[in-house]
Every structure is written in structure tokens, then in C-alpha cells.
Amino acid sequence: MSLHEPKPLDVGETPDGTVDHDELEALLGETVIGREEHVNAPAFVVRPDEVQNALFALRDEAGFDYLSCVTAQQYEDRYESIYHLKKYDDPTQEVGIVVPTPIDEPISQTGEPVYRTADWHEREAYDLIGINYDGHPDLRRILLPETWQGHPLANDYNPEKPQVVPFRKHANPLQPDTRGEGAKSDTMFLNFGPHHPATHGVLHVKAVLDGEQIAHVEPDIGYLHRCEEQMCQQGTYRHQIMPYPDRWDYVSAGILNEWAYARAAEDLADIEVPEYAQVIRTMSAELCRIASHMLALGTFALDVFGDFTAVFQYAFRDREVVQDILEELTGQRLMFNYLRLGGVAWDIPEPRAEFFEQVRDFLDGLPEKTKEYHNLITSNEIFQVRCVNTGELPPKVAKQYGATGPVARGSGIDLDLRRDDPYGYYEELDWDVITEDGCDNYSRVLVRMQEVEESAKIIEQCVELLEDWPEDEREIQSNVPRTLKPDADTEVYRGVEAAKGELGIYIRSDGTDKPARFKIRSPCFCNLHTLREMTEGEYIPDLIASLGSLDIVLGEVDR
Amino acid sequence: MLQGAPLPERLVELLPFGSGPLGTAIAALVGAAIVGTLMMTMTAVAGPWAKRKVTAAFTDRYAVNRLGPFGLFIIVADAVRLLSKELIVPEGVDRPAWDLAPVVLAFSALLGFAVIPMGSGIHLADPEVGLVYVFAVASIASIGLVMAGYASNNKYSMLGGLRAVAQNLAYEIPLVLIAASVVLFAGSLQMSEIVAAQAEPLVDLGVVTIPTWYAFVNPFAFVLFIIANLMEIGRNPFDIPEAPTEIVAGYQTEYSSVYFVLIYLGEFLHIFLGGAIIATIFLGGPAGPGPESLGLLWFLVKIWAVYLFTQWARSALPRLRIDQLIEVGWKGMLILAFANLVLTAVIVGVIA
Numbered sequence: 076m077s078l079h080e081p082k083p084l085d086v087g088e089t090p091d092g093t094v095d096h097d098e099l100e101a102l103l104g105e106t107v108i109g110r111e112e113h114v115n116a117p118a119f120v121v122r123p124d125e126v127q128n129a130l131f132a133l134r135d136e137a138g139f140d141y142l143s144c145v146t147a148q149q150y151e152d153r154y155e156s157i158y159h160l161k162k163y164d165d166p167t168q169e170v171g172i173v174v175p176t177p178i179d180e181p182i183s184q185t186g187e188p189v190y191r192t193a194d195w196h197e198r199e200a201y202d203l204i205g206i207n208y209d210g211h212p213d214l215r216r217i218l219l220p221e222t223w224q225g226h227p228l229a230n231d232y233n234p235e236k237p238q239v240v241p242f243r244k245h246a247n248p249l250q251p252d253t254r255g256e257g258a259k260s261d262t263m264f265l266n267f268g269p270h271h272p273a274t275h276g277v278l279h280v281k282a283v284l285d286g287e288q289i290a291h292v293e294p295d296i297g298y299l300h301r302c303e304e305q306m307c308q309q310g311t312y313r314h315q316i317m318p319y320p321d322r323w324d325y326v327s328a329g330i331l332n333e334w335a336y337a338r339a340a341e342d343l344a345d346i347e348v349p350e351y352a353q354v355i356r357t358m359s360a361e362l363c364r365i366a367s368h369m370l371a372l373g374t375f376a377l378d379v380f381g382d383f384t385a386v387f388q389y390a391f392r393d394r395e396v397v398q399d400i401l402e403e404l405t406g407q408r409l410m411f412n413y414l415r416l417g418g419v420a421w422d423i424p425e426p427r428a429e430f431f432e433q434v435r436d437f438l439d440g441l442p443e444k445t446k447e448y449h450n451l452i453t454s455n456e457i458f459q460v461r462c463v464n465t466g467e468l469p470p471k472v473a474k475q476y477g478a479t480g481p482v483a484r485g486s487g488i489d490l491d492l493r494r495d496d497p498y499g500y501y502e503e504l505d506w507d508v509i510t511e512d513g514c515d516n517y518s519r520v521l522v523r524m525q526e527v528e529e530s531a532k533i534i535e536q537c538v539e540l541l542e543d544w545p546e547d548e549r550e551i552q553s554n555v556p557r558t559l560k561p562d563a564d565t566e567v568y569r570g571v572e573a574a575k576g577e578l579g580i581y582i583r584s585d586g587t588d589k590p591a592r593f594k595i596r597s598p599c600f601c602n603l604h605t606l607r608e609m610t611e612g613e614y615i616p617d618l619i620a621s622l623g624s625l626d627i628v629l630g631e632v633d634r
Numbered sequence: 635m636l637q638g639a640p641l642p643e644r645l646v647e648l649l650p651f652g653s654g655p656l657g658t659a660i661a662a663l664v665g666a667a668i669v670g671t672l673m674m675t676m677t678a679v680a681g682p683w684a685k686r687k688v689t690a691a692f693t694d695r696y697a698v699n700r701l702g703p704f705g706l707f708i709i710v711a712d713a714v715r716l717l718s719k720e721l722i723v724p725e726g727v728d729r730p731a732w733d734l735a736p737v738v739l740a741f742s743a744l745l746g747f748a749v750i751p752m753g754s755g756i757h758l759a760d761p762e763v764g765l766v767y768v769f770a771v772a773s774i775a776s777i778g779l780v781m782a783g784y785a786s787n788n789k790y791s792m793l794g795g796l797r798a799v800a801q802n803l804a805y806e807i808p809l810v811l812i813a814a815s816v817v818l819f820a821g822s823l824q825m826s827e828i829v830a831a832q833a834e835p836l837v838d839l840g841v842v843t844i845p846t847w848y849a850f851v852n853p854f855a856f857v858l859f860i861i862a863n864l865m866e867i868g869r870n871p872f873d874i875p876e877a878p879t880e881i882v883a884g885y886q887t888e889y890s891s892v893y894f895v896l897i898y899l900g901e902f903l904h905i906f907l908g909g910a911i912i913a914t915i916f917l918g919g920p921a922g923p924g925p926e927s928l929g930l931l932w933f934l935v936k937i938w939a940v941y942l943f944t945q946w947a948r949s950a951l952p953r954l955r956i957d958q959l960i961e962v963g964w965k966g967m968l969i970l971a972f973a974n975l976v977l978t979a980v981i982v983g984v985i986a
Contacts (some may be wrong), residue, residue: 265789273879287793287956378879381870381953388693451950457871458952615793616955619880 085138085162094168102136103129114342114567118171119452124209126174130158134189138162139170140474144192144596146581147200149230154181154206158193159568159581159596163474163488165579166496171568175431176206185211191476195604199323203228203304218297218633220454228305258516262290270299273378273619276629280606284620289610289618293410294603299633307593312340312559313416316593321410323595324575324631327331327366327398330359330405331573333414338498339569339580340416344561349550350500352418352542357500358434358537359404359413362397368481368530369394370522371626375479375520376452378623379461386451386482387394393444396437416559418552423541431538438531438538445528453520462517466609467622469514477601480576481526482625485519487512492572504536516617516624558588568596575599575626599627641665664700665758667790669747672756676934677902680941682712688942692949713895721891724787732785735885736893738778739900745771746907751825753920753929764825765817768911769810772866774814775904776802779875779885782897786888794884797956798868798875803863805872808971812859815978816848816915829919849916855974856916862910862944862967867901869944871951874959909940 084090087099100107106129109120121129129472133139139160146157158172176183185208186193197208198217205226208214225232267273267280274280277298283291303319310316320332334356341348348356373390380386398408403424405413413420424430452458468478473486483490491508493501509525511518558597563586570579576598585591602625609625610618642658642665667947668789682699683706690697699798704724723732749764751757761767776799783795807941813943820831836846849856865872876884886897922932954962 188877258899263789265793272882287797376952379952381873381877381879382948384689388695392694434816457954460958461952461955614955615958616877616880616953 080347084512086136088138092165092168094170096170099133099137100169102132106132109173110346111171111566113171114565115569116169116171118173118566120175123183125175126158126172126186127189127210130160130186130189131173133160133170133172137170138164139168141166142186142196142477142608143577144568144579144581144594145186145193145196145200146568146592146594147206148583148592148594149178149204149228151230152418153178153291154204156185156197156200156206157566157568157581158186159579163483163490166490166492166570168351169568173278178533178613180447181206182209183207184209187211187537190477191472191475192601192604195600202226205229214558216297220297224543227302247501255517258600261285268494273375273622275623278603278622278627278629278632280618280622282616284614285539287614289613289615292607292610294606294616295602296603296632299629301630303634304593304595307336307595308590311588312344312561312590313555313557313588316340316590317414317416318410318412320411322630323597323634324367324573324578324599324628325409326370327394327401327409327626328363328574328628329409329411330356330363330401330413331367331517331571332578333411334360334499334567335573337414337625338571338605339567339582340559341565342569343565343582343584344416345418346555347553348418349553351549352551352553353500353545354537354540354544355419355551356414357504358534358541359401359411359419359477361533361537362401362434362515363411364530364574365527366392366394366397366401368527369397370524371481371574372448372452375620375626376518376624378619379458386448389444389447389451393441396440400430400433400437408523415552415555416584417551417555420507420551422549422551427542431542434538438535439502441528441531445524448524453517453524457519461521461616461620462515462624463513464515464517465613465617466516467514468605468609468622472608473514473605477485478576478605479598479601480574481519482576482602484508484510485522485624486514492570492577494547496570497569500540501533504533506532516620519624520628560584560586560588564585570596573598575628575631576602578631597631597634599625599629599631600634603627603632640760641668641755642758644755661822662758662783666748669752669758670744671758672752673744673747673903673906674899676906676937677899678709678713679706680902681898681904682709685939685945688945689949692946714827716895717892719891719894721893722888724888726787727888728785728787728880732783732888733893735778735782735891736787736896736900738781739775740896740903741900742771742774742778743771743900743903743907745774747910750907750910750914751829751919752910753931753933754927756930757826760826760894761826762822765813765823765828765915768825768907769806769813772904772907772911773802773806775900778856778900782885782889786885788888790887791885793881794875794877794887797881798885800903800956800960801865801868801872801874804960805862805967808858808963808967809862809866811971811975812855812862813911813915813966815852815855815975818975818978818982819848819851825914825919828915829921832918833921845918845921847916847918852974853980855978858942858967858970859912859916862971863912863940864944864947865963865967866929867908867944869905870948871954872959873948873953874956875954905941905944906937909937915938919976 086102088097089095106121106125107119111118141161141163143159143161154176156174160170162168174183200206202218203215263284265282269277269279279295281293307316320336321329323332364396368389375389402408405411468486470486470488473483489510494508505546506529509522511521561584566583568581571575579596581594582590609621642661645661646653659888686697700710701707746768748758779798780795783791791849820828832847834846835843837844920929920933
């Protein structure tokens with residue numbers, strides 16, 4: 076980095092890389108009507124008809140090019156949308172934009188022209204809370220069926236009310252369909268899913284085809300919506316929420332997800348985590364990342380190779396070893412529930428030496444297996460022909476859509492919260508952030524494969540640390556009260572680097588032992604939004620490959 | 635006498651129906667039944683059992699091993715299972731095209747075996763245009779694919795059918811051109827002549843004599859033909875018309891029960907027919923060590939070798955995209971096939 080000219084400072088940025096919020100407030104000028112203090116960063120209260128002006132100013136003048144999340148919620152007297160802004164260059168520079176709207180007329184200006192990713196976030200806010208976004212290009216429900224009555228997270232929602240969903244028996248499913256370009260076009264409308272071999276779950280992709288080429292594509296999500304946010308709002312901080320994160324990204328990324336909740340809640344309630352527990356967390360989280368990337372690799376190969384053949388089985392074989400290790404550690408293979416607020420559930424299993432040897436055996440075998448994957452997959456010419464320069468996602472577009480994780484890093488965006496917004500023990504360890512500049516399906520695969528190697532490095536260092544840790548200093552949990560009641564109206568938004576990207580949690584407390592609002596910022600949700608940019612104009616097989624390379628888990632997309 | 639006359643003519647002598655029209659017809663039927671049964675049996679072994687075992691071997695698994703020795707009885711279980719399923723006829727299918735497609739698919743491949751000399755005297759007919767006949771009947775399958783594709787009233791089937799046609803056009807011409815180079819060597823289209831021409835020794839190494847199998851004489855054509863054959867039978871990397879992860883199952887999406895069995899059967903028969911053509915025109919047909927009556931065994935070994943090759947490709951290779959396949963077919967294979975033909979013509983012209 077030292078070879079580069081230092082980047083000129085944005086408005087509101089201090090030379091030591093923090094945000095001067097007074098300068099930002101001056102920049103926003105008249106649009107601001109107040110200021111709030113959130114645990115993660117200060118937030119400006121902005122008039123609902125000036126949202127775009129405020130966001131444009133922050134994006135173009137102050138360099139906040141990353142809309143991490145939009146949280147909507149209802150108070151007794153008002154609705155509120157919070158835009159959590161960050162910078163791709165330095166995600167620790169944060170600012171919130173709070174947009175209050177009156178209860179009788181919840182209309183707020185849309186942020187979609189500023190950040191494309193706001194499209195889906197605002198649709199979700201409309202769907203679940205009921206805020207209308209003025210000027211939004213396509214304000215429809217996104218998670219619930221179109222016919223749903225009411226907005227489930229609004230205060231006046233009546234869950235007892237029967238949902239009247241008309242059965243459209245007169246619609247002929249086989250009638251000629253010319254959606255996309257008018258009645259005289261040559262295009263064909265095709266549904267991929269909800270039940271389709273390549274959608275990795277219940278995803279519905281509406282595609283308009285021009286021959287074999289994709290003219291238009293639109294993911295339709297919500298088939299796996301399980302009210303995760305609402306369930307978390309009904310659980311107590313201390314113990315009842317932790318099992319849920321395992322069920323968001325349920326393909327072995329459990330501990331990474333748990334960490335997202337743990338980080339947010341620990342910041343909210345000001346809980347310290349002992350260093351020893353941080354090392355265990357770091358190690359187990361990276362094991363999860365390996366398992367998750369192995370699955371991503373296997374299923375992507377399945378999409379490109381076309382059958383449950385060798386590559387898929389190889390990836391699963393290696394994932395199995397990781398799962399065995401995680402089972403030894405947590406007692407579970409899928410839903411780990413291993414992290415606790417203030418630490419982890421229990422120590423490394425006895426005999427410790429045996430466990431460490433198990434981990435070491437896996438790590439020692441990994442380089443050879445990686446070589447095998449490169450021989451079998453990435454160096455295969457047909458594979459390269461299929462993946463290089465397909466599903467292209469230029470960095471500018473990726474940033475507009477709030478892409479994170481391997482998807483962003485495959486587009487050359489150097490963002491990894493483990494390094495850029497450090498938590499756990501990552502800062503003390505020696506490892507690299509992987510980026511590839513290809514912006515295509517191939518780059519995303521390469522990023523994941525190299526990240527497995529980096530994770531292995533991290534695990535190895537953690538194992539060394541844990542082995543030498545003095546026995547009387549092995550504190551696995553700090554002293555956390557049995558009932559946690561954070562101060563009323565404390566708000567926090569925190570993200571961690573999960574396997575798929577930034578998994579962020581917003582929590583607002585109301586003085587009780589349960590959160591008043593619990594919002595999940597799912598990386599898959601944002602990454603899936605880029606599908607259209609990646610695939611329009613390409614061929615059907617590229618659509619399938621791009622979908623695979625995004626590595627989405629529908630449990631996390633729909634929550 | 636064993637090799638000479640085609641099977642039906644010898645059956646006429648064995649059967650008590652005389653050599654009139656009736657006797658000839660019955661003998662022909664019996665002969666066809668023998669060949670058909672042989673091929674069906676192989677398909678039955680290959681489909682439910684060998685395919686699983688081979689794929690499992692590639693991925694370090696056991697596969698079927700519960701029923702009977704090596705799990706072989708799974709064939710019976712699978713046959714019962716598949717045939718007892720409900721035959722679902724979707725609304726709006728174009729009958730009878732939808733019903734005929736599986737039949738056309740399966741029988742176009744069976745017809746091809748009529749002119750293949752399988753050794754041990756199993757050779758139904760030996761017309762002078764044998765090789766052309768094989769390609770002609772094998773191509774009928776394309777019609778079956780199109781019928782299945784459009785008649786199913788399913789968009790995935792439609793895409794699969796269209797892909798199948800595009801793919802067929804791209805590979806058929808190179809395939810026939812490469813076969814033509816073999817004809818130039820052999821000087822005949824008759825299958826028995828082509829096999830006989832390969833019996834000459836090419837090199838005598840003392841211990842073993844390498845015969846003039848055209849795979850040895852012209853390895854370039856052999857490799858080209860193997861690739862074109864993978865396209866013909868639609869296996870990886872060219873299984874584009876089915877493409878399970880893209881268009882579900884392509885032209886066969888809407889077929890179930892008996893119709894599905896017929897399509898499945900047709901696919902395997904096509905793999906074996908491809909193997910039989912390769913064995914006949916490149917690998918010396920039924921030739922092999924030992925007495926001539928072992929011919930059938932060697933022939934089957936060669937067919938199965940080709941089958942195993944297709945399964946290997948299936949396990950190890952990614953699938954091409956349809957536009958890339960068309961490019962490979964028209965820009966690559968076609969030119970190479972022409973080059974091979976011209977080269978062969980020059981060589982044969984110079985030597986002769």
C-alpha cells in the first residue's frame with residue numbers, strides 16, 4: 076500500500092481514518108433535522124422528502140459508497156427507516172441515516188437512485204413493516220406472497236386474521252407467454268424453479284429468453300421465509316437467540332452466523348470476551364468457512380459439470396472431515412449453537428492433544444487436496460471456457476449492489492471485515508485477504524479456493540496458540556448476567572465476515588430482556604440481487620453457472 | 635462357414651420351416667430376436683448396474699451391493715420399479731408424436747445393429763452399403779428427439795429438442811466424413827469387407843503381430859471419431875440436450891414409466907451402437923486372440939471399453955455451452971474431418 080499515493084480525504088474524513096460527524100452534518104445542511112447516537116456510529120435524522128439529497132451528498136462528497144443495510148421499524152408514534160452507510164475502502168467509517176415518517180402517512184423518498192441495493196431492501200421494508208417509498212421503481216412485496224394482507228412486523232398487525240389468497244384457477248399456465256417485450260416478440264418466458272435442479276433450494280428465477288440467450292431475469296424469493304427476525308425478537312438475549320443464526324446460512328456456516336449475533340449483542344450490552352475464547356471462536360469460525368467454501372465449490376462444479384460426479388463427491392469428502400472436527404468441538408454437525416455471549420459454550424474436548432491432532436491431520440492433507448481440485452477443476456480447459464468472462468460483475472456495479480464476500484473480492488474489491496473491521500483474534504494472526512480481478516465466475520471460484528488455504532493458515536496459528544495456552548488462564552466465558560437488559564433505545568448495527576459476505580445484525584433494545592427490533596442483513600440477499608447484471612445477454616448455462624458462483628443459501632436470503 | 639453367411643441364412647437351415655418366404659421370414663425374425671435380446675441384456679446391465687458401479691468407482695463409493703452378487707439383482711428390482719410407475723400424460727401433449735418418440739429413439743439404435751458383424755457368426759445382414767445404413771438409421775434418433783422435444787408441451791423439453799437438432803447438425807457431417815476416410819482405406823462400404831481389410835498384419839513384432847486396425851493406421855481419425863461419437867450419443871462434455879442442471883432433463887422431462895424406460899434404453903443402445911461402429915471400423919470388429927468363435931466376446935469387450943470411456947468422460951469433464959459446441963462442431967471438427975479425408979485420399983492414392 077505504501078507505494079500508492081495516499082487517497083485524497085473525503086469530506087468528513089480525518090487524516091487518521093475516522094469520521095468527523097460534525098463536518099458531515101455541515102455537508103448535509105438543511106436535510107438534517109436531528110442527530111442520534113448509535114453504538115456503532117452516530118446517525119443523522121433526515122427529512123423523509125430529502126433522503127436522496129442526503130444520500131447523494133454522502134455518496135459523492137463524503138465517499139460512503141456502501142449501503143450496508145436498510146432497517147425499517149415502527150415506533151408508537153412513527154415509522155423509521157435507517158440506512159446504514161459504510162465505505163468499501165474502510166468499513167469502520169460508518170454513518171447512519173434515520174428517516175422518520177408519520178404513522179398515518181408512512182411515505183419516505185426512495186434511496187434506490189443512489190444505491191441500487193436499496194431496491195430490494197426497501198421492498199423488504201415495505202413488505203414487512205409497511206413503509207411506502209416514494210419514487211421506488213418497483214415497490215412490490217418481496218418475501219411474502221403478493222396477496223398477503225397486512226405487514227407482519229408492524230405494530231397493528233393481526234396474526235389471527237385469515238389470509239385470503241385467491242386461487243387463480245382460470246389462469247392457464249400453458250398459455251403463450253410473451254412477458255418481456257410485448258405480444259409480438261420472439262421471446263419465451265421460462266420459470267427456473269422454485270423446483271429446479273440448479274437453484275440450490277427453493278429459488279424462483281423468472282427468465283425471459285431470446286433463443287438460448289437471457290433477455291431478462293428476475294429472482295423471485297421468499298419461498299423459505301421463516302420469520303427469523305420476528306423469532307429473534309421473541310427470544311431473550313442471553314440464550315434464546317443464539318440457536319437461530321445456525322438456521323440462516325444452514326450449510327455449515329453456523330458459527331460464522333452465531334458470531335454475527337454475538338458481536339452485535341456484545342457491543343450492545345458491553346460484554347467483554349476473554350482472549351482464549353476469541354481464539355477458539357476464530358478457529359471454529361474458520362473451520363466453518365472451509366466447510367462452507369467446500370460446499371460452494373462442490374455445488375458450483377455440479378452446475379458446470381452437470382451431474383453429481385467426481386468433483387462434487389470430492390468436495391463433500393473433504394467437507395465431511397471438517398464436519399467431524401466441528402462435531403468433536405461442538406457436539407453437532409449442522410446446528411452448532413456453540414457460541415455464547417461473552418465466550419463459547421465449552422472448552423476444547425478432552426483429550427486436547429487428540430483434538431489438535433485431528434485438526435492438524437486435516438490441515439496437513441489440505442495442500443494435496445487443493446492441488447487435486449486445481450487439477451480436476453480450475454485447470455480444465457472446458458471449465459475455463461465455461462467460466463472465464465462469463466457472469467461478469469464490474470467492481471462499480473458490485474458496489475452499487477452492496478455485494479460483499481467472495482463475490483466482491485472476485486470483482487477486485489479489497490474488502491474483508493476480518494481485516495478491515497477487526498474482531499475476534501484475526502488482527503493478531505498472519506493471513507491475507509484474497510482478491511481476483513477477473514470479475515467473472517472463474518474469479519469467484521478462485522477466491523473461494525484460495526480463501527480455504529488462508530483459513531487453514533488461521534486455524535493452524537490458532538491451534539498453536541491454544542496448545543500453548545496456560546491451563547489456569549483458559550477462560551471460556553466472561554461473567555455475563557443471567558438476564559441481559561440493555562438500556563432502552565440503544566441501537567447497534569454490527570457486521571462480521573461470514574462465508575458469503577457481510578452478515579450484519581441490527582438490534583434495538585427497549586429495556587426488556589428481548590430485542591425490540593432485530594434485523595438481519597444477509598449477504599446472500601444482496602449478492603443475489605446482482606444476478607440480473609451478471610446474466611442478461613448471456614446464455615442459459617451461464618445463468619446457472621453465475622447463480623452457482625454467487626453461492627447463495629436460500630435460508631439466508633429469505634430468513 | 636461360421637463367418638461367411640449372415641445369421642438368418644444359417645438359421646434357415648437349422649429351422650424346420652424350409653427355405654421358402656415363410657421360412658426366411660421366421661429365420662430373420664429369430665435372428666433379429668437373438669441380436670435384440672443380446673443388446674437389451676447389455677443395456678439392462680449397463681443402465682441400472684454398471685453405470686452406478688462405474689460412477690461409484692470414480693468417487694470412492696460402493697454403489698449397489700445389497701441385492702445378489704455385486705448387487706446385480708438391482709437390475710430386476712429397478713425394472714420392476716420403473717415399469718410399475720404411473721405413466722403420466724401431461725395435458726396438451728401432441729399425440730401420437732409424444733407416444734412415438736420413445737419408440738423411435740429406442741428402435742433407431744436397434745436397427746443399426748442389423749449390419750454389425752459381431753463375430754461368432756452373429757451378423758444379421760451384410761448389405762453393400764452397410765456403413766451408410768448404420769449412420770442413416772442412427773440419425774433417425776434425431777427425429778425422435780425433436781418429436782419428444784416439441785410434443786411434450788414443455789419449455790424445457792422444447793429447449794432440449796432444439797439443442798438436440800443443433801447438436802446433431804454440428805456433429806453428423808464430421809462423423810460421416812471421418813467414416814468416409816475409413817472407406818477410402820477399405821475400398822468398400824460393406825461391413826464384412828471393412829472388417830476383413832483390417833485383418834492384414836501392419837507390423838510384425840515377432841511375439842505379437844499388430845493388425846491393420848484403422849485405429850493404428852490412422853489414429854488421428856480414430857480420436858476425431860471418438861469425440862464425434864461422444865457428441866452423437868450426447869455424453870459429457872456434450873450432454874447438452876439433456877443438461878440436467880440447466881434444462882432439467884431436456885427432451886425427456888415429461889416422460890415417465892415405460893416411456894422413460896424406452897428413452898433410457900434408447901440412450902444406452904445408442905452408446906453401444908456407437909461403440910459397435912467404433913469397434914467395427916477402427917478396432918477390427920470381432921478380431922482378437924484365440925479361436926474365431928471367441929469373436930463375439932472380443933467384440934463385446936471393445937463395445938464395453940467404449941462405454942467405459944463415455945462414463946469416464948461423464949465423471950471427469952464439465953459440459954460445454956451450446957454455442958461453444960456449435961463452434962467446436964462447425965469450426966473445429968468439420969475442418970479437421972475434411973483435412974483427414976483429403977489426407978487419407980492422398981495417402982491411399984500414393985500407395986495404391
